[in-house]
Amino acid sequence: MTPGPEDVLSCPRCSGLLRRWTVASGNMMGAVAWSDGRIVAPMSREPSYAVKCPHCGETFLRAQAACIGQLSPFWTEGRRSDQRITLTSCPEASRVEAMRLIRAHFPYSLAEAKSAVERLPLILADAVSYWDAMAIQEDLRKAGAVVDCVAIESLPAEELPPEEWRAAPYAVEPTELELIALAGRVESTADERVVRLLAWREGNDPFRSTEVDWVPYSSRGVARESLEKLVTLLSRNPSERMLEAEAMRQLGRFSDCIELISALDGTESPGSSTIRELAERRDDRLSVLFVAA
Numbered sequence: 001m002t003p004g005p006e007d008v009l010s011c012p013r014c015s016g017l018l019r020r021w022t023v024a025s026g027n028m029m030g031a032v033a034w035s036d037g038r039i040v041a042p043m044s045r046e047p048s049y050a051v052k053c054p055h056c057g058e059t060f061l062r063a064q065a066a067c068i069g070q071l072s073p074f075w076t077e078g079r080r081s082d083q084r085i086t087l088t089s090c091p092e093a094s095r096v097e098a099m100r101l102i103r104a105h106f107p108y109s110l111a112e113a114k115s116a117v118e119r120l121p122l123i124l125a126d127a128v129s130y131w132d133a134m135a136i137q138e139d140l141r142k143a144g145a146v147v148d149c150v151a152i153e154s155l156p157a158e159e160l161p162p163e164e165w166r167a168a169p170y171a172v173e174p175t176e177l178e179l180i181a182l183a184g185r186v187e188s189t190a191d192e193r194v195v196r197l198l199a200w201r202e203g204n205d206p207f208r209s210t211e212v213d214w215v216p217y218s219s220r221g222v223a224r225e226s227l228e229k230l231v232t233l234l235s236r237n238p239s240e241r242m243l244e245a246e247a248m249r250q251l252g253r254f255s256d257c258i259e260l261i262s263a264l265d266g267t268e269s270p271g272s273s274t275i276r277e278l279a280e281r282r283d284d285r286l287s288v289l290f291v292a293a
């Protein structure tokens, strides 16, 4: 995963500056496709569609904020950064601490960090400054993991961007409840649909770990209401009908789920048979559909 330029945004409420990272390139190696449509890819990541302001706490769509400039990833810390950090070894006993450190240093979700320590070697980041790379390497070494740091290329000198851009804090990832609140405020139904989809997946994230017991969606109060609204916003195309069927299953409406999948016969998407089988067993738990090689 190679970082792309970072957007420097101005918060639509307080005008404070915040940075949002982007990804220049990635790949789907080892990606896990979940039944709610979340793809957890250790080598790729979608930049946030909705962000939270670290200054005033407002949650807003990326598109609602003015982008006042971009920072080259090589200069985000205000100095040349060309170190590639690769996690090469992480013994079983070190995994929990290594995952915590990876999440402390990089914008990985819990599920991504878990996937990262299980699929080695893994490039954690490109374009990290030398001293940051050394500090990360030392932190992970103390936890029992091995990290390689190499300079990837000789980078051209560039003019430094304004200090206030480089000093701006990163956007915060909104929580499930903050996304649900945002979904009630956005103007278009297209945005509402995307934000409710994000809220659904965010709410399911803790359950992607095998160590967390499933809490049925039908008992999740305001989250359940949001998922019921999402169902009314999905379109009639086959991939969205599959999401609708999966939402029905997670809401415990198994016969509705089976009916929707049956209506899709002939245009079945990958994983639909898994979802159908689960619904036939009256199983409402989140499930992995497939893992990319």
Ligand SMILES: [Zn+2]
Pocket: 011, 012, 013, 014, 015, 016, 053, 054, 055, 056, 057, 058
């Ligand atoms: Zn703000």
